[in-house]
Amino acid sequence: MTSPIDVEGGGTSVVVDxxxxxxxxxxxxxxxxxxxxxxxxxxFKRDRTGVISAFIVIFYFVVALAAPLISKLYGKxxxxxxxxxxxxxxxxxxxxxxxxxxxxxxxxxxxxxGNGYDVFTKLIYGIRTSLMISVAVTLAVVVTGxxxxxxxxxxGGRTDYAIGRxxxxxxxxxxxxxxxxxxxxVVSLFVSPxxxxxxxxxxxxxxxxxxxxxxxxxxxxxxxxxxxxxxREFIExxxxxxxxxxxxxxxxxxxxxxxxxxxxxxxxxxxxxxxEAGLSFLxxxxxxxxxxxxxxxxxASTELVLQNDITYMIFPGVSMVIxxxxxxxxxxxxxxxxxxxxxx
Amino acid sequence: MSRGGRQTYAALSVLAAGALVLTGCSxxxxxxxxxxxxxxxxxxxxxxxxxxxxxxxxQGPAAAVPGxxxxxxxxxxxxxSYAHLDPGQIYVSDEGSLATLIHRGLTGYKATSxxxxxxxxxxxxxxDSGTTTDGGKTWKYTLKDGIKFSDGTPITSADFRxxxxxxxxxxxxxxxxxxxxxxxxxxxxxxxxLLPDGPYKGKHLPDSVLETxxxxxxxxxxxxxxxxLPYALAMAGYDVVSKKGDTKEKYDKAPLTTGPYKIxxxxxxxxxxxxxxPNWDPKTDPIRNQYVNQMNFTFNSQYEDSTKALLAxxxxxxxxxxxxxxxxxxxxxxxxxxxxxIKARTVAGYQPYVGQIxxxxxxxxxxxxxxxxxxxxxxxxxxxxxxxxxxxxxxVAGGFISPTVSGYDASFDPWGKKKNPGGDAAKxxxxxxxxxxxxxxxxxGYQNTPxxxxxxxxxxxxxxxxxxxxxxxxxxxxxxxxxIGKVNNNYDIYASAWGADWPSASTVIPPLFDGRAxxxxxxxxxxxxxxxxxxxxxxxxxxxxxxxxAEAWEKIDEYLAKDVINAVPTIYxxxxxxxxxxxxxxxxxxxxxxxxxxxLYIK
Numbered sequence: 001m002t003s004p005i006d007v008e009g010g011g012t013s014v015v016v017d018x019x020x021x022x023x024x025x026x027x028x029x030x031x032x033x034x035x036x037x038x039x040x041x042x043x044f045k046r047d048r049t050g051v052i053s054a055f056i057v058i059f060y061f062v063v064a065l066a067a068p069l070i071s072k073l074y075g076k077x078x079x080x081x082x083x084x085x086x087x088x089x090x091x092x093x094x095x096x097x098x099x100x101x102x103x104x105x106x107x108x109x110x111x112x113x114g115n116g117y118d119v120f121t122k123l124i125y126g127i128r129t130s131l132m133i134s135v136a137v138t139l140a141v142v143v144t145g146x147x148x149x150x151x152x153x154x155x156g157g158r159t160d161y162a163i164g165r166x167x168x169x170x171x172x173x174x175x176x177x178x179x180x181x182x183x184x185x186v187v188s189l190f191v192s193p194x195x196x197x198x199x200x201x202x203x204x205x206x207x208x209x210x211x212x213x214x215x216x217x218x219x220x221x222x223x224x225x226x227x228x229x230x231x232r233e234f235i236e237x238x239x240x241x242x243x244x245x246x247x248x249x250x251x252x253x254x255x256x257x258x259x260x261x262x263x264x265x266x267x268x269x270x271x272x273x274x275x276e277a278g279l280s281f282l283x284x285x286x287x288x289x290x291x292x293x294x295x296x297x298x299x300a301s302t303e304l305v306l307q308n309d310i311t312y313m314i315f316p317g318v319s320m321v322i323x324x325x326x327x328x329x330x331x332x333x334x335x336x337x338x339x340x341x342x343x344x
Numbered sequence: 345m346s347r348g349g350r351q352t353y354a355a356l357s358v359l360a361a362g363a364l365v366l367t368g369c370s371x372x373x374x375x376x377x378x379x380x381x382x383x384x385x386x387x388x389x390x391x392x393x394x395x396x397x398x399x400x401x402x403q404g405p406a407a408a409v410p411g412x413x414x415x416x417x418x419x420x421x422x423x424x425s426y427a428h429l430d431p432g433q434i435y436v437s438d439e440g441s442l443a444t445l446i447h448r449g450l451t452g453y454k455a456t457s458x459x460x461x462x463x464x465x466x467x468x469x470x471x472d473s474g475t476t477t478d479g480g481k482t483w484k485y486t487l488k489d490g491i492k493f494s495d496g497t498p499i500t501s502a503d504f505r506x507x508x509x510x511x512x513x514x515x516x517x518x519x520x521x522x523x524x525x526x527x528x529x530x531x532x533x534x535x536x537x538l539l540p541d542g543p544y545k546g547k548h549l550p551d552s553v554l555e556t557x558x559x560x561x562x563x564x565x566x567x568x569x570x571x572x573l574p575y576a577l578a579m580a581g582y583d584v585v586s587k588k589g590d591t592k593e594k595y596d597k598a599p600l601t602t603g604p605y606k607i608x609x610x611x612x613x614x615x616x617x618x619x620x621x622p623n624w625d626p627k628t629d630p631i632r633n634q635y636v637n638q639m640n641f642t643f644n645s646q647y648e649d650s651t652k653a654l655l656a657x658x659x660x661x662x663x664x665x666x667x668x669x670x671x672x673x674x675x676x677x678x679x680x681x682x683x684x685x686i687k688a689r690t691v692a693g694y695q696p697y698v699g700q701i702x703x704x705x706x707x708x709x710x711x712x713x714x715x716x717x718x719x720x721x722x723x724x725x726x727x728x729x730x731x732x733x734x735x736x737x738x739x740v741a742g743g744f745i746s747p748t749v750s751g752y753d754a755s756f757d758p759w760g761k762k763k764n765p766g767g768d769a770a771k772x773x774x775x776x777x778x779x780x781x782x783x784x785x786x787x788x789g790y791q792n793t794p795x796x797x798x799x800x801x802x803x804x805x806x807x808x809x810x811x812x813x814x815x816x817x818x819x820x821x822x823x824x825x826x827x828i829g830k831v832n833n834n835y836d837i838y839a840s841a842w843g844a845d846w847p848s849a850s851t852v853i854p855p856l857f858d859g860r861a862x863x864x865x866x867x868x869x870x871x872x873x874x875x876x877x878x879x880x881x882x883x884x885x886x887x888x889x890x891x892x893x894a895e896a897w898e899k900i901d902e903y904l905a906k907d908v909i910n911a912v913p914t915i916y917x918x919x920x921x922x923x924x925x926x927x928x929x930x931x932x933x934x935x936x937x938x939x940x941x942x943x944l945y946i947k
Contacts, residue, residue, distance in 0.1 A: 079404070079805070081727075081801075081805050082800070083726070083727070083730060084724060084726060084727065084766050084802060084805070086727065086804065087766065090730075091671065091677070091734060092726075092729055092735035092736075093676065093677060093729075093733050093734025093735075093736075093737075094730035094731075094732055095677060095734075114730065114731070114798050115727065115730070115798055115801060115802050151604055178448065193817070193834045194785070194787050194815065194834055195787070195815045196787075196814075196815035196816045196817060197817075197818075229455075280697055283792075287797065287818075288797050288798065288801050289801045289805075301563035302674065302794060303672055303673065303674025303675065303731075304673055304674040305674075306674060307674040307675055307677065308674065308677050308678075310803045
């Protein structure tokens with residue numbers, strides 16, 4: 001990731017707080033004043049791939065947010081066990097009798113082999129679960145990354161050394177193995193042995209572990225950027241004029257790291273979605289009956305589904321491929337828009 | 345025997361998922377009606393009782409298999425390597441199947457029909473199934489002529505003395521313990537005090553317990569009547585061990601054999617080769633045939649793998665078979681779904697196991713019988729059947745006695761599960777309301793396997809519908825039976841399964857429901873302690889006539905399932921097995937609980 005300060009006058013630094021706008025060059029015909037944000041927005045709108053990806057991503061978030069509403073209109077929920085409610089639709093092994101996994105005008109995406117959940121509502125609720133967890137993790141990671149990364153970069157010295165070693169240590173940690181091993185322990189700490197593990201405990205555990213083991217790369221990048229920024233004239237000027245470190249970080253440095261922050265966040269979110277799905281696939285994340293994207297994959301990979309109902313795999317598979325590709329393309333476009341001179 | 349955790353490991357195939365996404369269409373589920381019809385016939389045929397054969401029944405050779413011819417090599421795909429080859433250590437079913445080929449005991453089960461459904465207990469190495477004059481306290485056996493170990497030494501009563509005395513030594517710790525307990529007249533593991541070091545330090549069982557007056561005669565003396573001895577002696581765990589060749593612990597890897605095959609090589613965890621045993625005389629054996637020249641075993645073949653290999657039916661797999669692997673749940677529909685040529689290569693039948701959902705009798709809230717009735721009515725069986733692969737893999741159970749056990753009554757159905765396997769939530773809710781316990785918290789411990797997760801969610805949903813507050817608790821599959829075996833466990837309801845050791849309910853009802861045996865690790869998982877049941881068990885144990893005792897056991901079974909309700913019977917485990925197209929003599933044997941290895945030939 002190229003940091004914005006490498007590009008002199010490239011319009012990348014979103015310098016605010018009284019800093020003058022970089023002078024537009026005299027040969028520009030329309031001498032219109034544009035903020036770097038506006039410039040970025042104009043460049044982004046010109047990128048067709050980026051716009052389409054953005055729409056797809058927005059669509060996913062809308063579907064996720066509106067899942068309860070959609071399922072209400074559709075008249076089904078992802079918890080009904082249709083294999084027991086409507087046994088005539090299934091054979092004795094729980095495979096839908098109709099071809100293609102029981103797709104019909106009633107069940108648009110068919111029925112899940114096994115307990116016979118409705119695939120359509122299960123998918124949109126699964127997207128909801130996965131996206132909610134991933135957004136929460138991304139927010140937590142961004143906040144932590146900013147705090148620790150910028151602190152390390154700006155203060156330097158021992159603080160930088162200490163945070164740097166913590167980052168090294170956590171990066172070397174086998175995160176998935178750690179999660180698989182620690183999940184039952186975490187759960188048994190919080191849940192009475194007579195009670196079922198509530199879903200929120202699993203969700204919280206997923207968020208906490210992904211957060212604890214996910215903030216390091218962002219913090220490193222921000223530390224590097226801050227390290228370079230700290231020596232720049234406008235920071236020096238702020239220091240000379242007696243600004244407190246907290247004010248300098250907040251008002252001078254933070255606006256200048258928005259670009260790497262946004263770009264990193266758009267790359268991180270889909271990777272958190274896949275990590276979350278991976279953990280649920282392995283059976284340590286969200287478990288049945290709570291709908292979840294990764295858990296649908298693990299269902300799809302069972303021999304029962306592979307041998308009898310391949311169609312089932314399309315829905316979680318295609319939807320996740322589209323989402324991850326769209327989000328990554330969006331990330332590329334955002335980066336290009338902020339930083340047009342850097343080579344891909 | 346307790347049923348361990350059967351697990352199917354989902355392949356970690358995210359990439360495969362992506363690739364297969366593009367190939368997308370699939371056909372619907374199979375219609376398994378015709379299979380069900382055949383299974384009902386299966387159930388019907390099981391009801392006949394097993395009789396104890398006389399000297400004429402015990403004479404060899406075994407009836408020839410129609411169309412069989414000698415020669416060829418059989419390829420056997422097995423999931424688990426054999427941990428034990430010493431007869432005294434053999435208890436689990438896959439080693440039991442192997443033992444039918446290499447070991448012989450005093451008695452054995454002779455198939456009296458060519459479909460593996462009818463059996464009688466006959467003398468195997470003995471001339472008959474045993475004679476008793478005092479109702480089962482004293483049993484006398486006489487050895488046949490011409491019986492030898494694979495090294496050519498003749499089998500005498502001294503070998504049998506060794507066989508039984510070494511069972512008391514501490515290194516024999518995996519096999520059955522019935523006869524040892526009967527000899528010592530104790531329960532648990534106290535029997536070892538009778539002969540702590542086995543025969544290895546010069547001490548022997550006194551004539552008041554085991555008498556071998558001459559080289560051909562063996563007499564058992566018990567303090568109490570044990571009319572089941574001919575059944576017990578037919579277990580592989582009591583097959584003969586050579587006195588001369590007894591290498592103690594080492595015998596477990598390289599035993600002398602007595603059956604039609606001997607071990608040419610055994611690489612634990614990899615492979616095994618069986619070849620014909622030249623010292624086996626078919627004239628002495630009423631049970632076994634010896635058609636195939638050689639059997640090559642390959643281990644670590646998972647159910648999916650062996651099914652796919654045998655379905656493909658190419659190369660060596662054409663003469664391939666698996667004695668104990670079932671067709672995996674995912675492939676059952678494909679195997680039974682239409683192609684007659686494939687279906688002809690399959691056999692199906694009951695496994696010895698019966699599933700049940702225990703209702704923890706130690707918990708105060710569950711001492712209310714109306715609550716237990718509500719659970720019994722609400723509990724759906726369909727989710728369990730679905731999870732194990734449908735009607736070809738499981739059948740709704742009425743009582744705790746399996747169709748393969750003498751005395752089974754197919755019409756017994758106390759909770760209407762056979763007609764309505766989905767459960768009756770409305771009736772359950774009404775009962776719960778009557779008891780004033782709506783919203784009662786039920787902690788449901790389930791085995792954390794893909795099957796367990798699937799059926800437990802559906803069962804929890806059904807119980808919730810009936811007005812319970814169900815809390816599901818996952819229990820790791822590896823320690824499942826340890827966890828539910830603790831008397832002060834936290835769970836209210838939990839599943840378990842049990843298989844009879846021989847086709848008499850005397851190996852089912854006493855271990856599962858005798859209230860005096862409640863202890864950590866005891867298979868009385870529901871902790872039932874009902875004075876009437878305890879008394880009835882003692883009475884039934886004394887009945888000498890196998891048919892009358894079967895009736896007595898069935899009565900206890902019905903009383904438990906209907907009036908005590910300490911557990912709800914769920915399913916009879918079944919399985920479908922498949923073999924290559926060139927394997928002949930394929931028969932599902934109900935006593936073995938799988939393919940009968942003694943009748944196989946290569947077409």
